[in-house]
Amino acid sequence: MAIMITDECINCGACEPECPNTAIYEGGVEWNWAGGTSLEEVKLEDGSVVDANEMQEPISDEFYYIVSGKCTECTGFHEEPQCAAVCPVDCCVDDPDVRETEEELAKKKEMLHLE
Template sequence: MSLMITDECINCDVCEPECPNNAISQGEEIYEIDPNKCTECVGHFDTPQCREVCPVDCIPNDPKHVENQEQLMDKFLKLTADK
């Protein structure tokens, strides 16, 4: 499943550069994660890098975008196919 950033985000700017899929961007008020690009770092790292660096622990699973490991890997392969 993709991840999401909650309104507890303090806009510290540390998560955005850590995302290997460029899924994180500044929203109107807080950072946001594009569910079409988020693979929870599957294919890149063992754990989601945004969660590793977030100082306020505001990046839970997104219940609106449930995906299993296989689906996340398929998304990773599609995102990196052109690279």
């Protein structure tokens, strides 16, 4: 499953630099699939293909947020999600709406970090 940031976030920013997938963004900041990855285009669940450099609307305007499509729970990089490990208020938690197996997380990591 992906990690999410709850509304208890104090906007300290400790989590953002820890993410190996650049899946964490400050509230109100646009994001893209390519940031920190080697992606050029992404095939979405609905079958459509988007330019990985195309900017996307922020998921939250108030708090730091995690793009679940880029979150691998640090699979292939660390033994535990680094955002949760450094969060001083424990607001980086499992996202109950995004359930993924270890295999799915590993495939997502490979997709994001093509070599």
